[in-house]
Amino acid sequence: MTTRRWYDLVVLGSSLPALLCGALVGKRGFRVLVLGQGEPDPTYEACGRELPRAPFTFLAAHSPAARRIFAELTVHQVFRRRAVAVDPALQLVMPRHRFDLSLEAPDLSREIVREFPKVRRPIEEFHQTVDRTADELDQLLSRDLGWPPESFFERREFARLSTHQPFGKRGDALDPLRDLADHHPFRHGMGCALRFAGDLDPAQLNPFARTRLYTAWRRGSAKLEGGERWLRETLVERIRTFGGDVRLGERADRIRLNRGIATGVRLERAGEEIGASFVACGDDLVELMRLLPNRASFAELFEKMGEPRLRWFRYTLNVVIDAEGVPEGMGHDVVFLRDSHVDPALRPESLLWVQTGDERDGERVITVSAMIPRRAVEEIPGYLDTMRERVLASLGELVPFLGQRIILVDSPHDGREIQRLRERSLIGHDKPWTRGAATMQRVYGFPVLGALGVCALPVRTPIRNVLLCNRQVVPGLGAEGQFITARSAARIVASSDRRRRWMKRGLFTNVDV
Secondary structure, X not given: OOOOOEEEEEEEOOOHHHHHHHHHHHHOOOOEEEEOOOOOOOEEEEOOEEEEOOOOOEOOOOOHHHHHHHHHOOOHHHHHHHEEEOOOOEEEEEOOEEEEEOOOHHHHHHHHHHHOHHXXXXXXXXXXXXXXXXXHHHHHHOOOXXXXXOOHHHHHHHHHHHOOOOOOOOOOOOOOOOOOOOOOHXXXXXXXXXXXXXXXXXXXXXXXXXXXXXXHHHOOOEEEOOHHHHHHHHHHHHHHHOOOEEEOOOOEEEXXXXXXXXXXXXXXXXXXXXXXXXXXXXXXXXHHHOOOOOOHHHHHHHHHHOOOEEEEEEEEEEEEEEHHHOOOOOOOEEXXXXXXXXXXXXXXXXXXXEEEOOOEOOEEEEEEEEEEEHHHHHHOOOOHHHHHHHHHHHHHHHOOOHXXXXXXXXXXOOOOOEEEOOOOEEEOOOOHHHOOHHHOEEEEEOOOOOHHHOOOOOOEOOOEOEEEOOOOOOHHHHHHHHHHHHHHHHHHHHOOOHHHHHHHHHOOOOOOO
């Protein structure tokens, strides 16, 4: 089946950077189509309860890139009403230490004195460096630059604007924690916390990335009313308001090429062929390559930069408990390090990100995330089948009397039934295709990193008019990197049509939020 339907941009996937890119391009007056590509919703239903697929704290709340994009899309006022600063922004619990990352300077100073009196000065100097460099980096990240810079002019402009930042070209010239030993509890604990904030293999996070990710926590993460689901639904509504077409239930099974140039996509079920000037992929690169006739076009890119290597999966477990079972003083976001001498690659349940939801009908949902090494999932038979019990055992050391308070346990990733412990029953799920190991978020390592050591894959792919707009472009900056990626991809599309160049004058205007 063929059609004459045509769009300026077809977005593949409903990830945050993909939807942001679609909304920005639609705001510029271009015709946009978004295909869901089978990506599951951020939440799912279990026994009448809405549960998240992963913990979600909006760590880009104070990013200049996020503020400018929200202002451009005219959603900043709604966002401000729904976003609530979390204090303490982060709670680190580890053997013999419990540290609250308080938003107020006096409270933070007291925490440092209480937990780490012997190294008070280096830790206070670290926070001073973080605050000082944050303002310098905000000026860089607020610029309308292409990340990563690819053309000669982009590289020249990027080098000019980033010359005076203190971390150097590779992001490793300054280490704010240089006065602390590698295995000091504060350095080690914060390093563990940042594993959950970025989209890059934790072993590759350089001082620039670690400092910027810590800044995201330090300036106050935001708890959004409605969570990630509200954010995605708002972006979908914006795309439709700007005249775009959103089909989350459909997917493309082929990108149409003509002499190495993308000319559109083919829909999987209907066989409908849709023309497009640009195609932007919001999924991982491996998913993009499945839509192409062959991967020969990427051979030169892989020879130059290396091929992304899957390192970790992010596993989620939801535990519904009685509201009074949550310990008093437990923060909204807790990074729990059960044993500081155990490598998380060997026992991933020893390091958890624990997020506690609001009380509803006398119940609270505790969402737990663990990073599982790829080799364990793929090479050890039945590995995921035991993760639920291992995570619960670790969580029980953080939450006293957990076993007496549990109402329901479920994971969207291990393929097992929903456990209703009080009734001692197992409940099947009505949409099994939205569950299983394939739905876990993937974390990649990259042989070569680009600008400032936080960029990986280019937005422009070797196939002309095919763009990458996913977590693999600026993985070192986490949520902030996703906004930067969306802005970079939208910038390319918006500048492609000379007849609409005049519209760029209002692109990403500087609006205070």
